[in-house]
Amino acid sequence: MKSKSCYVCGQENLSRNEIGLNKKLINRKIKLFYCINCLADYLEIEVEFLLENIEEFKEQGCILF
Ligand SMILES: [Zn+2]
Secondary structure, eight states: OOOOOBTTTOOOSOOHHHHHHHHHHTOTTOSSBOOHHHHHHHHTSOHHHHHHHHHHHHHTTOTTO
């Protein structure tokens, strides 16, 4: 699979967690991805909150993470 880069700042090689968050919080079919910092900006929430979300989604057994 081709690596994804951030649509806003251009950061390359987004992690599986970052891509999972984009799909989970925006849309599973999105083609443009945000890195965790730009995603927090876009959603107007704290990066720490997103990191907590990742852990929660993992605990729930979400297939995206
Ligand atoms: Zn970015």
